[in-house]
Amino acid sequence: MKGSEHLILSAAEKLQRKILGLLGRSLLFAVTSVAALSVLAILFFIARDAWPFFRDKGVAAFFFSTAWYPAHQPPEFGAAAIFVGSLLVTLTAVALAVPPGVLAAICMSDILPFSVRQVLKPVVEMLAAIPSVVYGFFALTVLAPFLQDSGKWLPGGFEISSGVNALNASVILGVMALPTIVSVSEDALQAAGRELREGSYALGATRAETLVKVVLPAAVSGVFSAVLLGIMRAMGETMVVWMASGNAAQIPKPWYNLLQPVRTLTATIAGDMGEADQMTGSAHYHVLFAMGLSLLVISFLCNLAGEWIVTRQRKRLRGG
Amino acid sequence: MRVSLIVAGLVAGCAVAQAQNKLVLDGSTTVGPIAKAFAESYMRQNPGVNITVSESGSGNGAKALLNGTCDIANLSRDLKDTEKKAMEEKGLKPVAHVVAYDALPVIVHPSNKVKGLTIEQIRGIFTGTIKNWKEVGGVDQAIVVISRDTNSGTFESFKELVLGKDAKIIDSAEYTGSNGAVRQRVQMTKGAISYAGLGFVDKTVKALEINGVAPRAETVLNKTYPISRSLFMFTNGEPAADSLAAKFIGLSLTDKGREIIEEIGFVPVPAKK
Numbered sequence: 001m002k003g004s005e006h007l008i009l010s011a012a013e014k015l016q017r018k019i020l021g022l023l024g025r026s027l028l029f030a031v032t033s034v035a036a037l038s039v040l041a042i043l044f045f046i047a048r049d050a051w052p053f054f055r056d057k058g059v060a061a062f063f064f065s066t067a068w069y070p071a072h073q074p075p076e077f078g079a080a081a082i083f084v085g086s087l088l089v090t091l092t093a094v095a096l097a098v099p100p101g102v103l104a105a106i107c108m109s110d111i112l113p114f115s116v117r118q119v120l121k122p123v124v125e126m127l128a129a130i131p132s133v134v135y136g137f138f139a140l141t142v143l144a145p146f147l148q149d150s151g152k153w154l155p156g157g158f159e160i161s162s163g164v165n166a167l168n169a170s171v172i173l174g175v176m177a178l179p180t181i182v183s184v185s186e187d188a189l190q191a192a193g194r195e196l197r198e199g200s201y202a203l204g205a206t207r208a209e210t211l212v213k214v215v216l217p218a219a220v221s222g223v224f225s226a227v228l229l230g231i232m233r234a235m236g237e238t239m240v241v242w243m244a245s246g247n248a249a250q251i252p253k254p255w256y257n258l259l260q261p262v263r264t265l266t267a268t269i270a271g272d273m274g275e276a277d278q279m280t281g282s283a284h285y286h287v288l289f290a291m292g293l294s295l296l297v298i299s300f301l302c303n304l305a306g307e308w309i310v311t312r313q314r315k316r317l318r319g320g
Numbered sequence: 321m322r323v324s325l326i327v328a329g330l331v332a333g334c335a336v337a338q339a340q341n342k343l344v345l346d347g348s349t350t351v352g353p354i355a356k357a358f359a360e361s362y363m364r365q366n367p368g369v370n371i372t373v374s375e376s377g378s379g380n381g382a383k384a385l386l387n388g389t390c391d392i393a394n395l396s397r398d399l400k401d402t403e404k405k406a407m408e409e410k411g412l413k414p415v416a417h418v419v420a421y422d423a424l425p426v427i428v429h430p431s432n433k434v435k436g437l438t439i440e441q442i443r444g445i446f447t448g449t450i451k452n453w454k455e456v457g458g459v460d461q462a463i464v465v466i467s468r469d470t471n472s473g474t475f476e477s478f479k480e481l482v483l484g485k486d487a488k489i490i491d492s493a494e495y496t497g498s499n500g501a502v503r504q505r506v507q508m509t510k511g512a513i514s515y516a517g518l519g520f521v522d523k524t525v526k527a528l529e530i531n532g533v534a535p536r537a538e539t540v541l542n543k544t545y546p547i548s549r550s551l552f553m554f555t556n557g558e559p560a561a562d563s564l565a566a567k568f569i570g571l572s573l574t575d576k577g578r579e580i581i582e583e584i585g586f587v588p589v590p591a592k593k
Contacts (some may be wrong), residue, residue, distance in 0.1 A: 070477070071470035081491070140501075145508050161462040161511045164494060246432055247469070247495035261494045269470050271497060 043296060050293040053077075053286035062290060068249035068263075070284045072274065077287045081251045083294070085262035089166055090243060092258060093173035095236040098227055101181030105223070106184070109189035110197075110211055122184065128179040136243030136252060139172045140164065144244070147259075160259050167258040169245035173237055177230035184229055188222020189215060221313040228306040232299055235266075242267040265291045323557040343564050346374040347381020347394030350473050350517065351551045354420060355394055358571050359582045368563065378473050384408060385554055391565055392552040396422070396473040398481075413557045421587040423518045423548040424478055425527035425535040427503070429510050434458040436529030437547055442482055445513060448490030453511065464503050465493040466514035474499065478515050481547045514548070519585015537587045551586065 009017070054062070057077060065078025105122070108117045116320045144163030151160035192215045200210040216223075246261020249266075253260070345355050352375035359371035376384070378395040382403045385393035399407075399414055405515035407414050426442060428434065434457055437445075444450035445463055454460045467489060468475040483489070496502050499520040506512045506525045518535060520526050527535055530546050539545035559565040571577035 068490070068491070071475065072488060140504065141508075148509065160464070160511055162464045162494065164505065164509075240499065243501075248492050250491040260492065263495075271495065272471055296438065 006240035009182075020217035027127050046289055046293050046296060049286055049289035050287075053283060053290045054182050056285060057287075062287070063080070066249070066251060070287070075283060076164040077283060079265075079268075079287070079291065082265055082268055083250045084251045084255065085166070085245070085249075086235065086266070088252070088258070088262060089169050089173060089230060089245060089253070089264055090235045092166065093177060094227065096170060097177045097181055097230055097234075101178050101230070102223060102228070104182045104184050105185035105189055105226075106211065106216075110207075110215065121183065124182050125179050127175065128183075132176065132237060132239040133243075135176060136240045139168050139240060139244035143168050143171065151259075162261060164244055164246040164261060165259050166245060166262045168250065169241045169262075170258065171241050172244055173234040176240065177233045178236060180233050181226045181230040184226035185219070185223045188219040188226065191222065192218040203312075216242050221310040224309060224313070225306060228302060231302060235299065236295070238266040238270045241247050242270050247271065265295050341564065342370045342372075343392065343568055344372050344374075344390045345392045345394055345553075346376055346390040347395040348551070349375045350378075350396040350422065351394035351419070351553070353584050354551070354572075354581055354586065355392075355553070356480040358568060358577065358586060361576065361580065362568060362571065363590075369506055377471070378476075382554070385414065385556060386412065392569070395552045395554060396549065398476060398550075398552065399554065407556075414554050414558070415558050417553045417555065417569045418550045418589060419553050419569065419571075420551045420581045420589060421548060422537045422551055423539050423540045423545055423587070424474065424481070425516045425518060425521045426513065426515050426530060426547070427506050427521060427525040427527050428513050429506060429528045430524065432458060432526060433511060434528065434591065436532060438531050439482060442486070442513075443487060444532070446483055446489050446493070447487050448492075461511045463513055464509050464511045465490055466502060466509075466512055467493050467495050468499070468502060469495045469497050474515070474517060474536075477549050478547070481549065499500050517585060518587070525579040533537065539588045541590060 024284055062077060063078050064080050064084070065076070066081040067076040067078040068081060069076045108120055112120065123246075147163035147165070147168055148160050196214055196218055197210055201207075202213040205214065240266045245264060245267060247263045248261035249263045250260070252258070252262060272284065281283055333547045343359075345359075352373060355373045359373050363369055363371055369571050373394075374384075374390075375394075378397055379393055381390070381393035382399060382572060386403070386407050398416065404414065426437065432453070434453060435515040437456060437588075441450060441456050445456075446465055446467070448465075451463055452460065453463055468478070479487070493507070498504055499516045502514045503522075503525055504515045506514050518540075521535070533539050533546070533548075535545050540548045553569050555565055555569070560570070572581065572589060573591070581588040
């Protein structure tokens with residue numbers, strides 16, 4: 001600054017710049033805060049309406065009782081069976097979607113020619129563009145009758161009396177989670193980079209060895225994020241489970257019997273919101289918020305766990 | 321939509337002093353289609369009249385009448401004692417007008433051999449003491465119980481008319497969100513049993529005889545079909561004979577009104593002889 005007098009700012013100019021800088025920064029900060037605050041606001045409003053339920057009815061019955069009779073006098077709001085339903089449907093969907101999803105991603109990124117991949121990836125991603133109500137319609141009119149008729153072909157030839165059940169919802173949710181899993185894992189595998197693969201080949205590794213021992217470990221945190229996103233997709237989906245799961249508030253007997261109808265948290269909120277009484281603030285209204293809060297907390301914990309695993313993985317890979 | 325129509329009504333109301341030309345209805349989704357068809361027909365014949373129909377459920381209809389936010393409350397059931405009491409405490413005099421009758425046929429898959437059931441048997445099936453069709457004279461097949469969702473007026477009516485206050489529906493019962501979905505599920509499922517509004521029952525499902533009586537217009541009117549109900553419109557006090565509300569409700573007793581009600585699938589109130 002020395003020597004060039006016009007560069008020296010007067011006190012007024014200094015103040016002006018300071019204020020402008022402060023304004024700019026606070027504006028950016030405000031914009032960024034909106035995103036964070038909206039999440040907090042949602043959490044706050046859901047918690048505010050869930051609170052009266054826990055206050056009046058307690059926590060134990062909600063989480064541990066399976067008696068779900070919201071329209072009975074007096075009503076009972078045991079949501080244990082509904083939690084089990086959500087868990088069962090989500091885990092089955094993920095179990096069905098992850099192996100083919102990750103294999104398809106590997107196939108696209110490392111095995112198929114680039115030109116084929118360029119066509120295939122958008123096609124798989126198209127699956128994500130189909131509205132969920134269309135999936136639900138498919139589940140109800142095509143998959144359900146198919147499941148009912150296919151019981152006799154299965155070993156043991158037992159009868160599937162209702163095609164609208166946990167398996168139906170899981171299969172459809174699995175298909176819906178597939179594009180997320182394929183696309184995100186494929187991106188992660190691509191990001192592992194050409195240098196890594198060429199280095200491996202240069203050391204004399206075969207293509208299979210490179211894939212299994214070098215590329216996959218390098219991309220594992222990305223693949224894990226893909227699986228996590230798939231879980232979120234399956235757990236949060238509403239329309240399909242409302243149409244395809246049967247909505248029976250029971251824990252299947254035995255619990256892994258996927259051929260029985262189940263009820264999920266999301267479907268319960270969607271199905272019961274219509275006439276759950278807001279004006280009188282009935283327990284039936286607040287219990288739906290309690291379920292929404294539970295869903296929110298579960299996905300928050302999932303996210304947190306995912307974040308933790310991914311950072312740990314990255315550290316390990318860097319040799320840290 | 322609703323708000324704008326009300327505003328339009330208010331503006332029109334100022335222009336034509338004293339002329340009563342707006343009517344607000346709220347309530348049952350079952351009665352809603354009747355009210356909407358009536359409104360359409362009435363407004364076509366009387367231009368300048370604004371009638372708005374909201375469908376927020378019977379319970380909310382009663383509440384709207386209590387709070388004075390509607391002129392007529394549509395209910396697919398009678399007022400509950402608590403609702404009546406709340407209105408009387410507020411100085412309102414709810415008057416019931418029966419506009420039509422509805423029945424809830426119990427429906428099964430067309431291939432089902434069972435022709436009819438008693439109310440007790442249906443209660444047994446829905447509460448889980450009867451689990452196989454062979455127990456009620458059918459083939460050896462598990463019964464799949466399908467119900468409307470617990471928020472619908474149809475569910476409440478069925479529960480009250482068939483199951484009684486203390487019965488709990490078996491927890492393996494499936495729930496579906498509309499009359500159409502119920503019919504669709506029963507068409508596809510061999511062991512299914514469910515119930516739906518009279519207007520939703522066609523040849524693709526089989527309506528059972530209850531206590532030996534088939535659900536038909538005659539059996540609903542002579543009250544031999546046990547699962548039937550009246551559909552109401554409630555006003556605050558008896559409306560004056562020349563008022564819009566009286567004329568609107570009176571439609572249900574005209575030939576045109578009966579035709580509309582039959583078309584929607586309900587049973588009209590017969591002419592007095």
